[in-house]
């Protein structure tokens with residue numbers, strides 16, 4: 377498997393160096409450790425919400441005393457006022473994102489910056505972590521100001537929508553930004569738990585082995601272990617699609633069904649995820665084993681038990697409010713990604729006359745749109761295609 381090959385490679389490369397840090401040489405780019413007198417690489421985090429702040433804590437600590445990465449990490453923050461103060465000023469003086477990740481101290485080498493072009497200008501590694509609806513505009517602002525030989529990684533769990541249907545966020549980033557390579561990282565990673573250093577795993581999907589290993593070095597912590605796989609497309613699709621299943625799990629909770637029902641929703645959701653990737657990402661050569669990485673079943677389980685999308689599903693049953701109203705009320709500025717992904721999938725399936733093949737995804741969309749009563753959710757699953765095969 378690719379993951380194992382990468383570990384072997386890392387061992388080999390590391391053993392060539394006199395220091396414990398490996399040497400990286402990305403194709404066409406000069407990426408070495410400082411032992412070979414190359415400049416250290418500078419990291420910019422594009423986004424600063426709940427997950428953005430948790431990952432800033434990991435990266436901020438990981439780059440300290442590194443021979444590969446610059447110690448100062450810039451974090452672009454969509455500026456807003458909290459109690460009459462700019463959020464960037466609060467983060468830079470109190471070292472806490474009081475709005476999106478309260479109660480967690482960020483390393484002092486993470487510097488919040490409200491100007492996106494200044495934030496990305498000198499970055500060699502761009503870490504994208506913001507709600508997916510803002511990606512396009514964000515990239516367009518960055519494009520003329522960034523280094524053309526930077527590399528990117530997307531932590532964003534969503535799809536982009538184009539005239540031709542849905543598209544991967546990593547592709548949008550790459551296409552908008554000088555075709556730079558864009559890896560992904562997805563996994564069972566509820567931000568609050570990660571920020572409190574509770575052990576978990578994540579999956580880096582990267583087509584270039586050395587870039588994947590470089591990113592693993594950047595992201596890993598004793599409580600945050602990463603595996604690297606080549607099948608980046610499946611990793612990314614799992615991250616987007618599990619949000620929809622999470623809402624379904626919440627509807628089951630809201631309807632007071634039991635654990636068997638929730639397990640059935642998780643299984644049927646997984647089957648729809650696998651079918652979706654098989655049908656729509658056929659060219660990507662997705663691998664079954666990727667579903668057994670953290671980005672697959674593990675993230676589905678975490679989201680269906682502790683995620684914000686699950687909370688939304690539960691709230692949709694007990695309240696008549698719109699999704700936007702519930703988002704404001706429950707998340708206070710954070711964002712549910714599931715309803716948007718469900719709409720994107722629904723619209724694409726409708727155009728292709730394939731709604732019947734994905735009854736769970738479709739029902740979640742209709743319930744979020746208030747076109748269907750949540751009490752009908754389970755009825756939509758009784759004659760699931762999985763039961764007909």
Ligand SMILES: NC(=O)c1ccc[n+]([C@@H]2O[C@H](COP(=O)([O-])OP(=O)(O)OC[C@H]3O[C@@H](n4cnc5c(N)ncnc54)[C@H](O)[C@@H]3O)[C@@H](O)[C@H]2O)c1
Pocket residue numbers: 423424425426427428429453454455476505506507508510531532533534565566567568709710711712713
């Ligand atoms: N929160 C988690 O537990 C978690 C874990 C893993 C992955 N993710 C994924 O990470 C991505 C980002 O999620 P998050 O939790 O960091 O964000 P979030 O849900 O906390 O979203 C709020 C962020 O959006 C920003 N924002 C608001 N309006 C904006 C605009 N017009 N332009 C740009 N930014 C704007 C806010 O400033 C804030 O930083 C999502 O795709 C999510 O699915 C989240």
Ligand SMILES: O=P(O)(O)OC[C@H](O)CO
Pocket residue numbers: 533563564565566567619622675678679682683684685686712713
């Ligand atoms: O809180 P959710 O539902 O957005 O899920 C968060 C993470 O993606 C879980 O891995």
